[in-house]
Amino acid sequence: MAKMASWQAVAQVDEVQEGLPIEVVVNGIELCLLRAGDDFFAIDNLCTHAEASLCEGAQDGRILECPRHGGRFNIETGAAVHYPAFAPVRTYPVRRENDTLLVQVD
């Protein structure tokens, strides 16, 4: 399958700072791109609990809090770690090539 083709460049490394996630759109899907230390993560921007943009939430290391009702997710695994969030949020593999970040979206 064309696996290589599904990696898409989404941002430059210094566009994403820890605690300041950015929203990117890939194949019509809104994603939230985050940084924790030197690691990068990509998750669906839409909270699994209700309509809300996770990118506008508060990030504490690998935990992201949804701004609308306070549900929390682990950005690495996608698991919900605090109510009212329960269903996990989808994660996408992220790769760094020099100063560019790529996300794999099928």
Place this chain on the structure above:
Amino acid sequence: MATTPKKLELHDEYEYGFNDGDVGVLKFQRGLTREVVEEISRIKQEPAWMRDFRLHALDVFLKKPMPTWGGDLSHLDFDDIFYYVRPSERQGRTWDEVPASIKDTFERLGIPEAERKFLAGVSAQYDSEVVYHNIHRELADQGVLFCDTDTALREYPDLVREYFGTIIPPEDNKFAALNSAVWSGGSFVYIPKGVHCRIPLQAYFRINSEKMGQFERTLIIADEDSFGHYVEGCTAPVYNSESLHSAVVEILVKESAQMRYTTVQNWAPNVYNLVTKRAVAQKNATMEWVDGNIGSKLTMKYPSVYLVGEGARGMVLSIAVAGKDQHQDTGSKMYHYAPNTTSTILSKSISKHGGKTTYRGLVHMAKGVEGAKSNVKCDTLILDQQSTSDTIPYTEVLDSRVQMEHEATVTKVSEEQLFYLMSRGLSEEEATRMVVMGFIEPFTRELPMEFAVEMNRLIKFEMEGAIG
């Protein structure tokens, strides 16, 4: 504990001997500030984590905007409220000061004399001491913990810390944040594994706390395979000069446990009743909310169940009655997060004398919940031309292997029914009352007996003058 029955002072000093003259204390004013929150925590001698939790919640409360949906909150003045009243400062009320309409309702409902004074905040005593002791002995035998939340924080700190705020974080909504900052009172219940609580746990019989506090915080944990029934409220109007009641109820029903939470409340017509109630039901657990909302200027309340384990069941049975200048904005939220979960919502609303009822509910079927089923039925009776009703149900289905059904009707009392009853000798008023009683029967038959009796009397009273 004293061996001779002690007079239960409504304005009792807290047990741990707080003394008015001790320290240069802040005299509580109206309005909400950081100092007020710190003082509440200090007076209660809370551990640091709870103080920090309150202060964080205050920040959240100040940042969150007012909701733009639901009822009209524009006249709610946060600066004009006492967020905490120390027991020693509580003003005694004289019977004369109690509004005539409240006294009238007590009369119509046949509330006993002693109880009337207690409910109206006039009387300091209610001779429940003996009953109280008996109940608590029974519970102690079974290992059930039941006390007010302040006491629980002191006596079972680890248990409280493990669960407090985990189901409803302060960030959930503005009023949950407010409650999290200034909460006081409310119930704490823990039912151990396998225990079937033989008696209903009634808020009435908690000791040493304000019976109908403004910012009650309730936490109930039903451990695996246990059974419990918690009952709060009463059909008599709760006379409270403070106009904001913002409670939070968190319930965890563990695997195969069953919990029912019954509330019947009839708030005075000046009260904003804004409540966040949520339960989490694990594998094969059952959670039932039986919720009766009468009175208040505005009630916003949506008892919810998160069905997180396979086979969990959630049920909400509610009625809402809105009269003149009243708005009941109520409903339920069911989240199906596991397979083979079921939810049932039966909501009955009545609006009369220009009142407004709104059903606002949500059923969410997440991905992967094969075999989940939900059934929602909302019926509304609008008794006269001045009254109105909205039904706004949200359904979100993200999996194909589920069944979701929702049905609602809005109508007036059927003329055929009235005609039939009147042809049997009933007056129009009596006939209407009968139809209304029949309408809410699925709800009243689930109430504990003494509530059901009072409920019937209350509806009879509410229906007076409800024609035309």
Place this chain on the structure above:
Amino acid sequence: METSAATAVSSELRVRQQEFFATEPAWHRAERQRSLTLYEGMPIPERPRTPLTGRRLEAIPYLERRPGPVPAGVRAAATVLLTPAGTADVALTPAQTAAGVIVMDLAVALTQHPDRVRQILGQIQNDAFDRYTALNRAFWHPGLFCYIPPEVEVVDPITVVHWLDGESPGYLPRMAILADEAARVTVVETLLGDPADLHRVLVSEVMEVQAREGSHVTVAGIQQLPPGAEAFLRRSAQVGKDARVDWHTGEFGGALSVAGLTTNLRDAGASMSSVTVFYGTGSQHQDYTAEVVHEAPHTRSAILARGVMGDRARSVFTGQSVIKKGAVGSDARQKEQTLMLSDQARADAIPSLQIDDNDVFAAHSASAGPVDPTMLYYLESRGLEPEEARRVVIRGFLEPVLASLAPASVQERVRELVETKLGGES
């Protein structure tokens, strides 16, 4: 307040507007200008369950005119063909002409029937509803005006084909249908394009219908837009005393379809019905609103919708039945059902009732579920392959609403489109 860049954009649009519509009467050009100001002040609409920012709609140069070729045969036997280039010749039957039925290019009607046009244009759909209705009022092209004189019953449907030519980045049709007292007419519009055409096009259609006393208007709309279309469709009707409007819609195409239907039952005895079939596949996003406002006594409404959602498609269905105070003796009903075919699809439904009088009846129901496994088992045990069994059950689910679609040509066409979707569904 405006930056010089914004002013530059604004004056460029004004120039373009003047250029496009130079030959129109002054009163109409003034209305377009007013609407352009409105449009410029409005942001992209915020729809709670339809995120629009990620769709980058403003990157589509929808105000550029680049009409493309129209293949032969697209029009078939339609009364009129509308394309980004304009309104083609109208072919009325002799009977229709004799009866005084008017169907013409709206741009021409502005000059030939200004009084009639002004009675309806902009009177039923509020221009300021959102950015895309304001856009339509400012730049609509092509347009169609239909007028049916009193007592005239138009037997053959007036059929309108909209063809998206695969090159134009924008399509802003405007329809105005005025049925005079006791008139009867059926109007069928089909929004079409080449199914292989992937280029992005922004569609913003506004249709206004006025059904005067005692009239009966049936409007059928089949939406089969090409895969790159981002469509905003607004259809509104005002229904007079004892008049009736029946809507029949089939929604199948486009990447995004935000379709709103609003009916005002303005006078006593007015009634409406709406039957919608929608079928979402791929990653389509379908956002439908059916709204009816009962303003007068003894008015009736029935909103019916059945949808099938497969693949990763998402639908939002909002039903809004409003009964105002004084609308006694009214009856409002809604029924919405969705069949879910896949676990990546999503269906949200918000059937709401707003009732301000008690001497009425209102009810709604909504349900969602999978293809019935018992039915599948039964059919497979009768020798059908699993895929064919599935298709039989899906057809069965849609059948009641398909059977009630009118006129016959529309029902036939919708059935064909369902088969196309069934054939491609995973």
